[in-house]
Amino acid sequence: MALSDADVQKQIKHMMAFIEQEANEKAEEIDAKAEEEFNIEKGRLVQTQRLKIMEYYEKKEKQIEQQKKIQMSNLMNQARLKVLKARDDMISEMLNEARQRLGNVAKDPSKYPALMDGLLLQGFYQLLEPKVTIRCRKQDMQVVQASIQRNIPIYKAAVKTNLEVRIDQDNFLAPDISGGIELYNGDGKIKVSNTLESRLDLMAQQMMPEIRVSLFGANPNRKFLD
Template sequence: MALSNADVQKQIKHMMAFIEQEANEKAEEIDAKAEEEFNIEKGRLVQTQRLKIMEYYEKKEKQIEQQKKIQMSNLMNQARLKVLKARDDMIKDLLNEAQQRLANIAKDPTQYPTLLEGLVLQGFYQLLEPKVTIRCRKEDVALVQAAVKKNIPIYKGAVKSNIEVRIDENNFLSPNISGGVEVYNADGKIKVSNTLESRLDLIAQQMMPEIRVNLFGTNPNRKFMD
C-alpha cells in the first residue's frame, strides 16, 4: 500500500529528529572528550610548570646558601687575619720596647762592660780560631780592648790554645746597632754576630712560643706541645 504524502513527511521528520538527536549526542560526547583531554593537558602543563618553578627556586636557594657560606668563610678569614696582624703588631711593639731597653743598657756603665765581656768571650768560643778580628761601635773601642785583655787568659785556660785578637778601628758597626760586637775569623769569611740586636733576635726566636702563650694563651688548635 503506497504511503501518503503526509506519512512520508512524517517519517522524514522522524528520521531527521533521530539524526539530529544522534548528532547532538555525538557532539556532546566530543565536547566531553575534548573537555577531559583539555583538563588532563592543563593539569599536566600546570604540574610541569610547578615542578620547573620548584626546581628553579631550589636551585636559587642552594646558590644563596652557597654564597652565604662563601661570604661567611671570607669574613672569618678576614677576622682571623686581623687578629693575627694585631698579635704580630703587639709582638713587634714588645720587641721594639725590648730593643729600646737594650739601648739603655748600653748606656749604663754598671751593666754594659760586663755584658760586653761576655759577648766577646762567647765570640771566641764560637769561632775557636787562632786569629780573630772584632768589629764594634766606635764609642766602644776602649771597652772592647779591656774585654779582650781580660778574656784572652780565660780563653787560653779553657781551650788550651793561644788566640790573637785584632780590633778593627777602620770599620765600625752601624750607628743603628745598640751595642755588642761582631767577631770574624782571620780571612773574614766566618762571622759571629754578638750585637745586642742579634742576641735579641735569637732569644726572641727561641722564646716566641712561650711569648705567644703568655700574651694570648694556649692555641686550642695546636695538637703537639714542645
C-alpha cells in the same frame, strides 16, 4: 501500501532528529573527551612547571645558602686576619720598645762589661778560628779590649789552641747599634753577629711561642708550639 507525502516527511524528520541527536551526543562525547584530555594535559603541564619552579627556587636557595657560607667564611677570615695583624702589631711595638731600651744596657758600667764578656766568649766558641777580627762601636773600644784580655786565656784553656784577636778600627759598627760586637774569621767570610739587636731578635724568635701565650693565651687549635 504507499506512504503519503506527510508520512514520508514525518519519517524524514524523525530520521533527521535521530541523526541530530546522535550527532549532538557524539559531539558531547568528543567535547567531554577533549575536556578530560585538556584537564589531564593541563594538570601535567602545571605539575611539570610546578616541579620546575620548585627546582628553580631550591637551586636559588642553595646558591643563596652557599653565597652566605662563602660570605661568612670571608668575613671570618678577614676578622681573623685583623686579629692576627693587631697581635703582630702589638708584638712589633713591644719589640721596638725593647730595642729602644737596649741603649740603656750599654750605659750601665756595672753590667755592660760582664755582658760583653759573654758575647765575646760565645763568639769565640762559635767561630773556633785561630784568628778573629772584632767590630764594635767606637765608644766601646776600651770595654772590648779589656774583655779580649780577660777571655782569651779562658778560651785557650777550654779549646787548647792559640787565638789571635784584633779590633777593626777602620770599620766600626753603625751609630744606631745599641751595643755588642760582630766577630769575623781571618778572611772575613764567616760572621757571628752578637750585637744587642741581633741577640734581642734571636731571643724574640726563640721565645715567640711563650710571648704569644703570655699576651694572648694558649691557642686551643694549635698542637705544637714550634
